[in-house]
Every structure is written in structure tokens, then in C-alpha cells.
Amino acid sequence: MLRQLWVTELDAVRPGAWEAWTLLSTEFPTVAVLPPASDEGAEVVRLDVEEWRSPDFDPLTWDPRVFSAEGAPVLALHLEGARGAELAMAALEILTRYQALVGRRNRASSTPLFERILKKHRELHDMRKPLVRSDYLHALDAWQWVLRLEPGAELSVQVAALFHDVERLLSEPDFRVEHHATDYQAFKDAHAERGAELTRALLSEMAVDAATRERVRWLVTRHERPGEDEGLALLNDADALSFFSLNASGFARYFTPEHTRRKVAYTLARLRPQHHARLEWMRLAPEVRLLLDDQLQELRSPFQEGVA
Template sequence: MIRQLLLSETDLRAEDATPAPSGAFVLLAEEFPTITVWPLTLDGHANVLQLNAQEWRAPGFDPIDWDERVFAAAGGGLSDKDLALHITGSPHEALAATALEILTRYQGLVGRRNAASTGPLFDAILTRHLALHDLSKPLVVADYRHALDTWQWVLRLAPYADVALQTAALFHDVERLLSESDARVEHHAHDYQAFKDAHAARGAEVACTLLADVGMDKATIERVRWIIGHHERPAADVSLTLLNDADALSFFSLNASGFARYFPLEHTRRKVVYTLGRLRPNQRWRLARVRLAPQVRRLLEEAVGAITLPSTLQESA
């Protein structure tokens, strides 16, 4: 798992060896409190992956091109193999801002938990969840990474999220393991919302059967069932709203590049519009802090309409 972030700044001066915390560094600490951030390269790390911020920020860069490098270095999923990311090639503020985008894409490897997800019950939930996934199949790997990422988004949005919401985040797309593990079929749906509603309902039943096997109490299982069963439609329920936000943010921050490569343009456009509709307007600012492939960014700005997404550092030299 990712434990440390090492930052080598191109504009570091001797008198600034320990620079005062600034905006981007403060945000890193707030968004990723379990990650140790060092402003200088340190020796003695057994597993360090060096990444160049200039490559990440280059015009036309698609973040999916880095995925296998990072996931392989971390051992994949919630491996016990610790990883330090060493990010180089930019001055102080730009380096920290780029690091935030990189950590956001790979936050499924961070494995943050809170009091509700610490202990033997959630350990068993994570083990059972992993066992469902045949990681020899590329689409299943993508689903597994999305599940972990959605869970981590929930904890970023709601650090005190209860066990039902966190479990629902992990299992919300479990139905795909039955219907779309070898090929996606959603683009063939005549009624897309009906297709998604059926996916949610079937997934709720599958998840709750599995959760009974790991010893979750009936009241919590029923709460998980309701959240998953309704997660494709925005509603006033706080947990459901948080899951919709987390699911939508995970699509844009992690899945959208691969989605755009797999599906035809028109279906990608439909998916972008549909997913943006599930994300509350007051959370859209987060989209300015994720690295979007150029074609996804164009579709997203088209979907937003007259409102232009805030610029990010990703397009600056």
C-alpha cells in the first residue's frame, strides 16, 4: 500500500530545506492524512517508485498509461507491500498539486480506514470482497479497483462514515461480476436508467447474501441492501447521497479513461452526462483536482455546458 510521498522540488534552495506548509501541502495533509509527506528525497526506502510530474502534466497525457506501473509496484489491491511514491520535476506548489492528483488516482492503494472499518469484521468483509474477483480478467480488475476507490472516496467525503455505507461502497457494483465480467453490455441497453436500476437491485441481493456469511448483523445488512439497491438514483438519504458522489467521482478520477477507450464515443458521452447528474453540484469542484484524459475533459465540459470546469495544473507546462 502507499504509505509515503517523497517530493523533490526543482526550485528548492538550501535555506528552504524545510519549507513552511503552504496551500497545496496543507490540502495534501487534509485529503490524505495517513500518508507521510516528505519535501525531500530520503534514503532507506525499500520500495520506491519514481514518477515525473512533467510527464503527468503534459498536454495529451492519459493517466491510464501509468496505471500498471503504479499498481504493480504496490503489489495490487490492498497488498501488505509498502510503497513510497517519489515525485520529481516541478517547483514547490506545482509538485504538491500534482502529487494530490496522483494520490487521488491511486487512492485505492492507500487503504485508509476509520473506527467503523477497523477490526475483524471489516477484515473479513475485505477478504470476502477480494475473493469474489477473478483478477485474471481485465474487466474484473477494473471493477475491483473501482470498488476500492469508491470506498476511499466515501472516507474522503465522510471521514466518520459508518460500516454500512463503507460496505455498500465496496459492494455497490458486485452484480457486474455476474453479468459483465467478460464483456460490457450496458451500451446495448435500450432504457439505460432501467438497466442501471436492475443492476442495483440484483447487486443488493448478492451483496447481502455474502455479508450474512461473514457475520454482519441483520440490521446493518438491511441498511446495506437499501443503499446498494437505490444507488443509481440520487435521493435525500445522506448515505445514498455520499455513495452517489463517491461513485461519480471514482468514475471521473479512475475509470473514465478506460471507459472512453472501451466504449463508442456516443455511449461515453451518455455515461459522462449520466454520471455528472449523480454528482452534487457542490462537489463538482473536486473534478478540477483530478487528472482527466483530454477526450474525457472535452466531454465533461460539454456536459457541464456553459459552466467551464476550473483549470488545473495538468495542462500547464
Template sequence: MRSIEGCVALRVRDHRAAAPTPPSFAQVAREFPFVAIEQLSADVAGDNAIRVSISEWRDSAFDWWTFDRAIDGATDGATEAKGLTILLTGAAAELPAVSLELLLRCQRAIARRNQQSCSTLFDAVLECHRAIHDVSLPLVQADLAHALDVWQWLLRLAPDASLAVQLAALFHDIERLVTESERRIEQHASDYQTFKDSHAARGAELAAALLRELELADDVVDRAAWLIATHERRSDEPELALLNDADALSFFSLNSPGFADYYGPEHTRMKVAYTLNRLRPPSRRFLDHIRLRPEVRALVDESLGARSCRGNPR
């Protein structure tokens, strides 16, 4: 029996969507309240929209790079892409689940905030953050996208997240702008954990210097710097664990396709295991809603299966 075809428009707004949400998209609306959801006919033209079909999205050869550049281009130098519209077409029954996957991929362009980050001071932080990223360099463009995505994951996991941990999310990988802006070197480290600890410590120093120039309170800067300095190790400290969860989920939802292409299967296998170890078991439920490439999904399943066999929580 042939499935019924449909189309949904996902429109980013700078305010909570006021229009009624189709019942089947209730979870999408809860997760992304600043996205208006409108069901349309499957043959709608969709001028000036990013159009994606479910079959394209599910294809193992999906062009992640082109899709991401379209999303980043929609921001046009701003922090958030107000007016961005994605048209998703395909089997009507699959539209809600795939809409959630799509929005997870491009949430950096939605830029939700909370009371701690709704201020002119935080606007200045975001301007500074963007200014230090030379997006003409592909690896730096990827670092900027990841930083914003970690920030968005953080707010999804903890809507009341403090100012300090939001700053840590944005600046946690700032050290890469100095050492890995044109080529990555982590795969050559003789001791990966030592390499990551050094990256975190140097990043904390760089971030603290920048944030002090913005005249943020010393205690906030100190807290953000501490979180950055220690974020590469698993911890039960609540905010550090939160930052680790957000960083890990962003790796899977945003970075993993490019990472696999750049580093190859063996380093990717190690990275997947390392990242899952930093991700608390309750937060692993989000992996079910993330579109992973088949080879990355296989590595996730392999690593989780190995952990289960060792008696560790999945």
C-alpha cells in the same frame, strides 16, 4: 525564466506520518494523512519506487494502464500498499498540486479506515471482497480497483461514515462480476436508467447474501443492500447521496480514461452527463483536483455548461 526542478517522495504508511510536512504540501497532508511527504533532490535514484515526472503525468498520451497496474502490483494481494513510494519530479512549484492528483489516482492502495471499519470483521469483509474478484480478467481488475476507490472517496467525504455505507461502497457493483466480467454490455441497453436500476437491484441481492455469510448484523446488511439497490438514482437521502458522490468522483478520478477508450466518445458523453447528474454540486469542487484526459474534461465542461444554461446548479 527556467523553473526550478524538484522531487518529492510520497510514501504510504500504516500510521499517520510523523515527520514534518513541507509547508507547500499542507493540503496534500490534510487530504492524505497516511502518506509521508519528503522533498528530495531531483536526481535521486529512487530504487523500488514508482517514478513519474510532471511532464509525463500531464501528457495527453500518459499510459494510465501501466501506471495503474504498477499501483495494483504494489499491493501484492493485500488491501493496502504499505511501503509504496511514488517519486514525482518536475517543476518544484507544481509538485504539490500534481502530488494531490497522483494520490487521488492511487488512493485505493492507501486504504484509510475509520472506527467502523477498524475491526477483524471488516478485515474478513475485505478478504471476501478480494476473493470474489478474479483479477486475471482485466475488467474484473478494474471493478475491484473502482470498488476500493469508491470506498476511499466515501471516507474522504465523510470520515465518520457508517459501516453500512462503507459496505455498500465496496459491493455496489458486484452484479458486474456475473454479467460483465469479460465484456461490457451497458452500451447496448435500450433504456440506460432501467438497465442501471436492474444492475443495482441484482447487486443488492448478491451483496446481501455474501454479507450474511460473514455474520454481519441483519440491520447493517439490510441497510447496505438498500443503499446498493437504490444507488443509481439521485437522492437527497444523506447516505445515498454520499454513496452517489463517491461513485461519481471515482468514475472521474479512476475510471474515465479506460471508459473513454472502451466505449468511445458518444457513450462517454452520455456517461459523463449521467454521472454529473448524480454528483451533488458541493462535491463537484473535487473535479478541480482530478487529472482528467482533455477529451473527458471537455465533456465535463460541456455538460456543466448545458446544465447552467438550463438553470440547473452546476
């Protein structure tokens, strides 16, 4: 688990010294900021912040280095190459990208039942397949976003975050087909409906109670459309934020610029405006950042014109 962030000159960057460090400690309360070599038992991944902050940096280049250490009992990221506020903001961006390794829990997810659910969820994924592994990491990341946005999230929303895209294990394990859909929303709705029934069957095998199974099924069925239900809105927020923080740069490599533009617009529409500020805490491939900024500007323009 990702438990430590090593930085040099700790006295100069103690959480609270800058707004970004305070924000980081609030967003990641289980990750300790420590001087290097604080725990000789930790597996350490050394990362160059100057490389991370480079204008043409693609975060996909770091993923194998960091995610390869996912099984470490205690993982430490050793950040070098920056100081002060620049280091603090880079640390927030880096932890945001790799938060699937943090493994935060609450009371609802700290039970033997949830451990069985996590184990079953992992067993479903053939990690030898790149797209399946990507879907697995996205599921963990969406789950972590749920708890990051709402630390008291109910069990059903956490389970729905894990299983919301499980249908892809049947329909898209080796290559994606969504860009061929003539009606994108209908395609996504069908994906959600099939995934919901598959999830309900899997939860039944694990003896999850009927009320929870039904709530999870309902959430997964509707997860491709925003709604007023608070749990559904939370799931949509988490799924959308995970797409941008973890998947968007790889999406842009896989699909055409036009389909990537459509996906960015579609996903942004599912994210409640109060969470738009979190998009600034993400390191994206340059072409994705441009697309996202364009979409955000389009959302702001009607309001700005009305004020003018």
C-alpha cells in the same frame, strides 16, 4: 499501502508553503511528504511529473506501474520533474488517482469483521480478467472516496461502496453490455437490485448483523439514483467521483464517444454540486476532460442566463 510521497528540496515544498500542499495534507493525512530515500524499506515507484502534466497525457499509461506495487507494506511515490505549486497540484492529482492504495480507515472499518469483509470481497474477483480487476479497483476507490468525503462514515455505507457493483461479476466479467440497453436507467436499476440481493447473501455468510445487512441492501438497491438520504447521497458522490478519477479514461477507450458522453452526463447528475470542485483535482484523458467541461458548462448556463 501508499504511505509516502518523496519530493526533492523538501524545505521549499513543505506542506503549508502553498495552498495546494495544505490541501494535499488535508485530503491525505496518512501520506507523509518526505525527502527521497527517507525509508530504505519502502518500495519506490519513480514518476515524472512533466510526463503527467503533458497536455496529451493519458493516465492509463501509469496504472500498471503504480498498481503493480499494491501489495507493498510501505509504498512511496517519488515525484520528479517539477517544483512548487505545479508539483503540489500534480501530487494531489496523482494521489487522487491512486488513493485505492492508501487504505484509509475509521473506527467502523478497523475491526476483524471488516477485515473478513475485505478478504471476501477480494476473493470474489478474478484478477486475471481486466474488467474484473478494474471493477475491484473501482470498488476500493469508491470506498476510499466515502472516507475522504466523510471520515466518520458508518459501516453500512463503506460496505455498500465495496459491493455496489458486485453484480457485474456475473453479468459483465468479460465484456460490457450496458451500451446495448434501450433504457439506460432501467438497465442500471436492474443492475443495482440484483447486486443488492447478492450482497445481502454474501454478508449473511459472514454473519453480519441483520440491521447492517438490510441497510447495505437498501443502499446498493438505490445507488444508481440520487436521493435525500445522507448515506445514499454519500455513496452516489463516492461512486461518481471514482468514475471520473479512476475509470473515465478507460471508459472512453472501451466505448463509443456518444456512449461516453451519455455516461459522463449520467454520472455527473449523481454528484452533488458541492463536490464539483474536486473534479479539477483529477488528471483525465483529454477527450474525457472536454466532455466533462462541456457538461459542467451546460449545468452552469441556466444559472448564468438567469443572473444576466
